[in-house]
Amino acid sequence: MIGFKIIKKSKLSKARLGVLKTPHGEIETPAFVGVATQATIKILTTEEVLKTKTQILIANTYHLHQRPGEHIVAKSGGVHKFMNWPGALMTDSGGFQVFSLGFGSDHGVGKILKEKKDIVVKADMQPQKMRITEDGVHFRSPIDGREIFIGPKESIRIQEKLGADIIFAFDECTSPVADYEYTKRSLRKSHRWAKQCLEYQKTNQALFGITQGGKFKDLRIESAKFIGSLPFAGFGIGGEFGNDKKKMAAMIRWVVRELPENKPRHLLGIGHPEDIPKIIKEGIDTFDCIAPTHYARRGVAFTSEGRLDMNRRTFLQDKKPLDNSCDCTTCSNYSRSYITHLFKAKEITGMHLLTFHNLYFFNSLVAGIREKIKKGKI
């Protein structure tokens, strides 16, 4: 089980400083959660991940169920031992993939709607590549074509075998183009699944419920009230956050207000540098985001002066580090010139050095915000 202690509450916002105690160490919150979907932070060794000051990781039920299978992971003693991660660990429930590989894939949309779409997901519609029933989700494995069913029971059983410190209830993450009726019906189903997850769970892993409700204020509030009333160890906030990042803070506010004060709140899959202060001010304790690793592999460095695209030739002439105010090993040892050379020469070492820096940068950014909360400055 976990423990959560709030050390200080900001007087200027809803931000709070806390300690999340897990069987694998204490996490200072607010905390960035590194995304280790397939039981690895892409490219890095676990020893390196520790050096990026990452405190906690999130692995994925959907992916690990298919490959290598939870039985293989369990044989190694769970994800911690499998990947040699000594720190705290979460597993996502697979509910996000119900969206990303369903309507998300059909309509080419993510959780944040970047452009206006003509398409609307209405009640009773089904995605092309899966069938969502009242009990769970049927689909064919994209890897080997075998039929897979994941419902609340299956998700919890898989997550129990994976053995993370914190696990999530199975839900349906709805599409940003889903209409009110679809979202409402989906929400009722996710709520039923949430209760089933609580009933099925046999381990003493910390089970977090997930609130949904799309862009609809009444549904968001209804979900937060309902999920918040159940005996979960903590709460995830899932789903879309508007087609405009400015709405995100408002939407988080609708939800956080309804959640119990004394339990941790995890924002699922959100957290670009510009979002981080905002979501923390709304009372978020932990959040996971692929941005630092995803963009690193595409040559983008996050720095205190904003994003740098290291694919740009001009950086070949630039002997400065990525970020003058960063003390990570990439910034201490390598120049922009060298990193751009590596990207131009298609050397993976470039992605490696950027992944390390970006994770270190995100963790440092959040550590800085913790410091500000401590000093009453946020």
Add this chain to the structure above:
Amino acid sequence: MIGFKIIKKSKLSKARLGVLKTPHGEIETPAFVGVATQATIKILTTEEVLKTKTQILIANTYHLHQRPGEHIVAKSGGVHKFMNWPGALMTDSGGFQVFSLGFGSDHGVGKILKEKKDIVVKADMQPQKMRITEDGVHFRSPIDGREIFIGPKESIRIQEKLGADIIFAFDECTSPVADYEYTKRSLRKSHRWAKQCLEYQKTNQALFGITQGGKFKDLRIESAKFIGSLPFAGFGIGGEFGNDKKKMAAMIRWVVRELPENKPRHLLGIGHPEDIPKIIKEGIDTFDCIAPTHYARRGVAFTSEGRLDMNRRTFLQDKKPLDNSCDCTTCSNYSRSYITHLFKAKEITGMHLLTFHNLYFFNSLVAGIREKIKKGKI
């Protein structure tokens, strides 16, 4: 400049234990030289390369001339500073690429002829993608199409800008399917170029001459005598080594006999684990080989029990480390099961962990042989 001191000569073979003093530290010989073609050991950071016990690296004139260009590297203070490598460093002259991108590419052959080929390279023949003249090699850059000429003077000038501790004379590495006449004429040209390199060199980098001669005993001996008589700081042995690895030892013997005893001998581009004891027994002091890194990226681990193909599903069930007798961080921290999962899941971290292990394994193997020479057991 470098210094070379022979500490002990084996009584059982031509093996010798030595110390190669360079401006960037002392190398215990025999030594494996890590291949950092584009100024990086593929995937690894320089900090990691140091932990694999790698003492010395070899970067490539042909590749770095094209990308990022020697001027960019020189601006950073040379390859050492560019890639943050504190240890000793060699640059190859580009002569190997005259073969690999010329007749080697035309005929699909490497330095070791793995299968019988009907094709023969005869005198006055030219490869498809370059023109080899008495002065050097003309070709179009595969990267941007611009016309490039590299001759002895150009190679030395580039290598002076790159600033390695040890540089190589420009030569033509002949194809294993070249006939006697082609090889003889090429050899005369390479010999002329070797003298020109000595004349052109202005720095006090250690310049090594390269002996060629293909599979022809008289040409091999002629080349070793001629190149060995010139005031080089050391000697490279280049070119093919027979279509049969058993012939390799004999061919090295023809050459080594003719080279000065007191100068270091580098075998270019050779050194699978099974070859390493043999070439060291023939009196080779240093050798570079892509095997540990190249095969790592394809899932092959070199171990004390031979090669393991980590793409094999059966390893998913195997909780042992890659090599029980290895104390590298990969073997100390990760199972075969996890590494195979990473390869199946197409995660670069798998290549990363294997690259580290393989380099560590090669360096440990050579360290073990040094120990045996010390104890008079080889």
